[in-house]
Amino acid sequence: MTRDKIKFVLIGGFLGAGKTTLVGELARRYTAQGKRVGIITNDQTDNLVDTQNLRSQGFDVGEVSGACFCCSFNELVATADGFTDDDIPDVVLAEPVGSCTDLVATVILPLQNLLGSRFDLAPFGVILKPSHGKRILSNQKGKTRSGFSPQAEYIFRKQLEEADYLMIGRIDQLSDQDVANLRERLGEIRPDVPVITVSPKTGQGVDGVIQQIDNASTAKRRLLDIDYDTYADGEAELGWVNLTAMVETGEQPVDLDDLTQTLVATIAKHVIEDGKGNIAHLKVSALGGDTQSVANLVANDAAVDVGLLAGRSVSGSVQLIVNARVAMDPDDLESHCRQAVDSLGVQQHLTFNSVTAHSLRPGRPNPTHRVVR
Numbered sequence: 222m223t224r225d226k227i228k229f230v231l232i233g234g235f236l237g238a239g240k241t242t243l244v245g246e247l248a249r250r251y252t253a254q255g256k257r258v259g260i261i262t263n264d265q266t267d268n269l270v271d272t273q274n275l276r277s278q279g280f281d282v283g284e285v286s287g288a289c290f291c292c293s294f295n296e297l298v299a300t301a302d303g304f305t306d307d308d309i310p311d312v313v314l315a316e317p318v319g320s321c322t323d324l325v326a327t328v329i330l331p332l333q334n335l336l337g338s339r340f341d342l343a344p345f346g347v348i349l350k351p352s353h354g355k356r357i358l359s360n361q362k363g364k365t366r367s368g369f370s371p372q373a374e375y376i377f378r379k380q381l382e383e384a385d386y387l388m389i390g391r392i393d394q395l396s397d398q399d400v401a402n403l404r405e406r407l408g409e410i411r412p413d414v415p416v417i418t419v420s421p422k423t424g425q426g427v428d429g430v431i432q433q434i435d436n437a438s439t440a441k442r443r444l445l446d447i448d449y450d451t452y453a454d455g456e457a458e459l460g461w462v463n464l465t466a467m468v469e470t471g472e473q474p475v476d477l478d479d480l481t482q483t484l485v486a487t488i489a490k491h492v493i494e495d496g497k498g499n500i501a502h503l504k505v506s507a508l509g510g511d512t513q514s515v516a517n518l519v520a521n522d523a524a525v526d527v528g529l530l531a532g533r534s535v536s537g538s539v540q541l542i543v544n545a546r547v548a549m550d551p552d553d554l555e556s557h558c559r560q561a562v563d564s565l566g567v568q569q570h571l572t573f574n575s576v577t578a579h580s581l582r583p584g585r586p587n588p589t590h591r592v593v594r
């Protein structure tokens with residue numbers, strides 16, 4: 222029996238751009254169409270809020286952790302194959318690490334060249350994070366206004382340059398003028414790619430994303446002209462902390478949404494008061510039984526958002542996971558995260574069974590495969 226190829230959809234974009242939210246919304250729509258969906262998440266280290274978030278929405282999620290897709294290409298392939306044992310997906314939705322770029326050369330083309338008989342590679346869509354896009358893309362040469370270094374801004378731009386189609390995200394929060402300005406800036410970077418608008422959170426424009434995914438004619442496979450030294454410096458600027466705390470509530474149930482929002486706000490307060498930190502994405506998950514809350518903060522001056530609402534209180538065991546990506550020293554970031562968790566424990570009368578944390582600066586990207594011009 223011959224099978225249809227698995228459609229492989231990679232959704233790129235900077236940290237906090239809305240990739241996981243979009244992947245969840247796409248998965249819901251494909252599932253409603255009767256398609257089987259597999260999702261692959263990715264991070265430099267383990268214990269991912271995104272994996273839990275998408276699993277708690279009922280999706281089948283595989284995780285590639287320990288390095289980005291390009292440096293863990295064989296694990297990516299094994300994870301995509303892992304879905305195929307008894308229930309072969311029609312669509313695989315994959316979310317790379319938000320500080321990664323050069324994905325056409327290191328992930329899409331190698332997958333197409335080596336496994337093209339099994340996977341049908343969709344056009345590559347990249348979602349623009351408006352809060353940083355507005356500042357980075359309007360920069361005069363040599364001046365940075367985003368709070369990130371020129372090297373981190375370089376990654377942001379390179380991500381946009383390699384797209385087959387670009388998405389302006391969070392349009393529920395943008396004025397028509399904002400959208401027009403961002404379109405103009407994107408047109409300067411890539412005059413030849415379609416630019417669509419989308420709100421992964423409200424679902425507005427997601428049909429347009431599906432049309433782009435199905436429009437094979439836009440898949441131009443643009444190879445970047447990229448300097449890996451600058452790319453590596455930009456990634457190394459980011460402090461990365463994944464912290465997991467296993468806690469018990471007192472007899473009084475705790476409101477999970479309150480827990481996640483408070484913890485994000487407290488970590489952010491420490492980071493901002495420190496005066497050195499620039500938040501790319503702070504996310505906290507609280508999982509009690511089968512109820513989960515995720516709260517997020519995507520910039521120093523943004524508001525804390527509950528991306529996944531639990532809507533109820535629980536008592537007993539709760540797992541807290543913090544994933545923090547902030548331009549600052551990772552050891553300092555870890556101590557801010559630990560302090561915030563401690564003070565939350567006191568405030569909410571939590572008993573700690575364990576707290577483990579892993580902090581790092583991403584190492585130099587060393588792709589398994591890289592297609593060059």
Ligand SMILES: Nc1nc2c(ncn2[C@@H]2O[C@H](COP(=O)(O)OP(=O)(O)OP(=O)(O)O)[C@@H](O)[C@H]2O)c(=O)[nH]1
Nearest residue numbers: 236237238239240241242319391420421422517528
């Ligand atoms: N208002 C609004 N918020 C959104 C939208 N899309 C995503 N968000 C919020 O933005 C935050 C980050 O979204 P994620 O989907 O986690 O972003 P991401 O790109 O996966 O982030 P990383 O995995 O860290 O790179 C969450 O609080 C989301 O709820 C949107 O269209 N509108």
Ligand SMILES: [Mg+2]
Nearest residue numbers: 240241271316
């Ligand atoms: Mg994500």
